[in-house]
Amino acid sequence: MLCVETNRLLHGYLDGELDLASALALEDHLRECAACRERFTGQQALRSAVTGKARYHAAPAGLRQALRTRLAAEGRTRIPAWLQPWPATAMAAAALLIAVTAWVTVHQPPAPTQVAQAPAERKLVYHVNSSDDVATAFRNLSNLLDAAPRTRVVVVAHNSGVDFLISGARDKAGDPYQPAVAQLKSRGVDFRICGNTLGRRNIQADRVIPEAVLVPSGIVEIARLQAEEGYSYIKL
Ligand SMILES: [Zn+2]
Incomplete structure (x- = not known):
């Protein structure tokens, strides 16, 4: 099985909808291909975060x-x-x-x-501390918002994860990050960037793209969102 085919069947596999032959072929490919495996574990984490943390209201027993x-x-x-x-x-x-x-x-x-009740709002904080696969993560995030539009998402960038929020930054394919960030922002995603990281790496605040908000510490912000605002943590 090729990567492109694996990518196409991944959602079906996660939903348990593939026939046995396709599922086995996909599993073989996942064993061999690190890139697809990473995409798979990312999707799996997203799903369990969204479905596991959702607060559905079951009718009382009586x-x-x-x-x-x-x-x-x-x-x-x-x-x-x-x-x-x-x-x-x-x-x-x-x-x-x-x-x-x-x-x-x-x-x-x-x-x-x-x-009678609208589904409860889900709140997810994405911790980005590496720039390795931000483009893939954005596609996943966009899929997540398609599937669950009421999800409230804050992306907190920290350490080498801040790079994509610096003006002029491009992904591995050479595409600029900013349009994707602006697109997600227009869908309600907040981007916050760690001031400590900027200071340590001598990056001037005016090089941060306008879509991102500067917070004193990325880690403190992540802890605060979880403790005070009920966000669930996801590592990107
Ligand atoms: Zn592959």
């Missing part, structure tokens, strides 16, 4: 039974007047019909609370 009982009770009291003179068998049939309707209503997936 709710279904309570609803069923109440619906059944209301159903019996709401038998229309024209049914009253009917014989007992018709009454029983009507009551049964109402009970079945109530049962079906209560058993309709998804649970009522999941429909």
Whole structure:
């Protein structure tokens, strides 16, 4: 299997949707190819971060039974007047019909609370401390926002990870980073750059692209976002 094919099938593989032959061929390729393996582990980490940390609201255990009982009770009291003179068998049939309707209503997936509430906002802080594969990470981030648009993302750059936020920086393919940063920023992603790193590496603050915000310390910012604002940590 080639890299391009692996890339195309990776999402299907992670979702367990590939046939056995394709899955085995993909696994063989992942064993041999470090680049694809890295992409795979990145995707895997993203997925578990997004799905694992999501706060879904499950219906309380007793709710279904309570609803069923109440619906059944209301159903019996709401038998229309024209049914009253009917014989007992018709009454029983009507009551049964109402009970079945109530049962079906209560058993309709998804649970009522999941429909009524918007999904909780997910908050992710991405720690970038190397410039190695920022371009790939950006593609992953963009895919993540396609799949989960309500995800709140802050990218904190620190150490050699600050390079992509310096004016004129380009990726390995020679493409400038700034348009990709601006694009992600327009989708709500915040970029924060470590002031300590800039000082240590003698990079003037005016060389930082305008999309990034300078914070005194990248590490302190990451710790603060987790402790005070409920962000989940992801290492890029
Ligand atoms: Zn490959």
